[in-house]
Amino acid sequence: MPEEHVASDVQIAGLALAARNLQFSYAPGFSLWPGRATGFHAIKDVSLELKSGETLGLVGESGCGKSTLASLLCGDRQPTSGEITLFGEPFKSLMKPNRRGLAKHLQVISQDTMGALDPRRSVGHQIVETLAIHGIGYPASRLDRAAETFMSVSLPASALQKFPHQLSGGQRQRVAIARALVVEPKILLCDEPVSALDVSVQAQVLNLLLDLQRARGLSLLFISHDVRVVRHVSHRVAIMEAGRIVETGATEDVFANPTHPYTAKLLSAVPRGRRGRAKQATAMLETL
Incomplete structure (x- = not known):
């Protein structure tokens, strides 16, 4: 995997999406484990910003809360507290009948295409x-x-x-x-959009998203557990651990000089110099 990233060269100006102090707790009685009926704090004081025309990569291990955060940002769930704005407008004001007002701003691309x-x-x-x-x-x-x-x-x-x-x-x-x-729409929320695809097809779909961003001036929130893919497509990156954003910054700054121990741990787990599938993934993503 080459060290440089190839986030699309688009003009970045203004704020497309902002979340301030988001909290989300599953109700008492919910449990991730059988036999333990308890509440669960999935999102803990999360704040993030997506600028117009940029790609913000949100990366973390499975179960850290990435998909729950995505469901808050697209309106499938309501936060326990905190606020979301789209192009400066309160999120709730855009949730007009059948969410049509929201749809012109934000659309979701998910992993499960059959679903x-x-x-x-x-x-x-x-x-x-x-x-x-x-x-x-x-x-x-x-x-x-x-x-x-x-x-x-x-x-x-x-x-x-x-x-x-x-x-x-x-x-x-x-x-x-x-x-x-x-x-x-002006924003695409991409929730693990290539994780279910073969490596060669991943590269094609990622190239397509970057081309569409250039052509349409789209803002992309790119959610993935794959550190290498996030590094290649993102202008900035946010690192998520256990429901919290622990580090944000320009992609190369964060990846070259991580300041949080979890970020360093996440980066150290990326395979380097292995043959087989890892080598194939590198070759394919070098086309980006």
């Missing part, structure tokens, strides 16, 4: 339906817009007729990206 897509409908139908739900375009023009969006993620228009099970994992992830893009 995110309806297996009973063609992917084209699902893209057109997304446009209809948000009142975008006219019925006669929505299929054309869906085809154009597919082309922007390197999928042929003929793929609109396919069902999710007829597509590869990489193709399904491109469909998920297209469905997010079709409403023209």
Whole structure:
């Protein structure tokens, strides 16, 4: 894995997303372990900022609270306390009927494409339906817009007729990206978007996200447990441990000179100089 990172060269100005002192606790009775009915403090006083046009990488081990934080930032859960703003607007004010006001600002790309897509409908139908739900375009023009969006993620228009099970994992992830893009959001929240893909396909999807960022001026919150991938795509990085952000900063500054013991521990666990899969991953990601 080369040492330098290749975060997209886009203009960064202004604040797209901000979280201030977020707390989230599961209610009493919830337990991560059988036989232990107790509450659980999943997010503890988290603050972060995502600037317009940048990629902020959020990295930490599995179970540290990354996905719970993502669910707060996209509105699936309400924080116990703290506040979230999008482009300076209070988050709650954007949660208008059916979350349409929020959708134009922020869309989510998740790891589980089979779970995110309806297996009973063609992917084209699902893209057109997304446009209809948000009142975008006219019925006669929505299929054309869906085809154009597919082309922007390197999928042929003929793929609109396919069902999710007829597509590869990489193709399904491109469909998920297209469905997010079709409403023209300003922020993409990418929650482990390539962790379920083969190494070669990972590189393709990461390249696609960086190209889309350059073309559309998108802000990306990129959540992953993979330190190497986060290093390659992020302008800045936030390190998460046990529900807290323990270190933030410019990617190369944090990776070259970590100041928190957990960050140093996380970086020391990255495989170096191994053959086989690690060597293959390095070769593929060098194309980024």
